[in-house]
Amino acid sequence: MSLVASVRKQLSPIHPEGYMFIAGFAVLTLILFYFSANLGWIGLILTAWCAYFFRDPPRVTPQRDGLVVAPADGYVCRLGHYVPPPELGLGEAPMQCVSIFMSVFDCHVNRAPTAGRISRIAYKPGIFLNADLDKASEDNERNGLLIDTPQGRFGVVQIAGLIARRIVCFSREGEQVEAGQRFGLIRFGSRVDVYTPEGVHLLVGMGQKTIAGETVIGDFMMADGQRIYREA
Structure with missing residues (x-):
């Protein structure tokens, strides 16, 4: 199994209901980075959490x-x-x-x-x-x-x-x-x-x-x- 395939296997899919929210957090993160690197990192963490929240793993x-x-x-x-x-x-x-x-x-x-x-x-x-x-x-x-x-x-x-x-x-x-x-x-x-x-x-x-x-x-x-x- 390739490295890419192995990483993909470990990551859970994102449910489509979450796309809009993740995109919103991502845009906010870019705006925050424009004003402050520290605020941008906070935004990045929140974006990662949002993606994690909307995970939809197989069961x-x-x-x-x-x-x-x-x-x-x-x-x-x-x-x-x-x-x-x-x-x-x-x-x-x-x-x-x-x-x-x-x-x-x-x-x-x-x-x-x-x-x-x-x-x-x-x-x-x-x-x-x-x-x-x-x-x-x-x-x-x-x-x-x-x-x-x-x-x-x-x-x-x-x-x-x-x-x-x-x-x-x-x-x-x-x-x-x-x-x-x-x-x-x-x-x-x-x-x-x-x-x-x-x-x-x-x-x-x-x-x-x-x-x-x-x-x-x-x-x-x-x-x-x-x-x-x-x-x-």
Whole structure:
């Protein structure tokens, strides 16, 4: 393998959503260098961070019916039974929920936690509290997906944070998604909640680090056999 190919293999692709922001930081860096070398270096560091933030690395997703994978990079900040957002139409009874908080240093491309059909996408405007707070689930701007599966209905909610000001959803109602498939992105620090139907055995704990599309956070069939994997 050539040196160029080796370096390219180690670098993550940039998601197209980030091109405009990276270009903006780059232009600002050139302006700052014009006035001051020290300011220019600060701009260069910020440009590099922006490129890092919008990275979109490939992931290897385990393939088996009943597995639930993490929808986001980050750490588990909430576990338990909570009432899902009313706009998803999942009822008023508490459901098992896993919340994953993404810092500004995590990859912010979100992936489907399970295979199924997206039967509803519901956006709700709101405020911008720290996404690590429980209250953020109720008050913050959010975008929810309802995924119908043979095992039941899943709710996946993208929640804007204190810094995040833009939720992007790539999917459409009626679309069939695969586990680990990219469905959205949030800029620039946020959270994703997953509401699961009864019967899912959670396999993560509070504070655990997760990798979107790879970390198994739940399983319908704990005693099932060997898992297979797919790169997405």
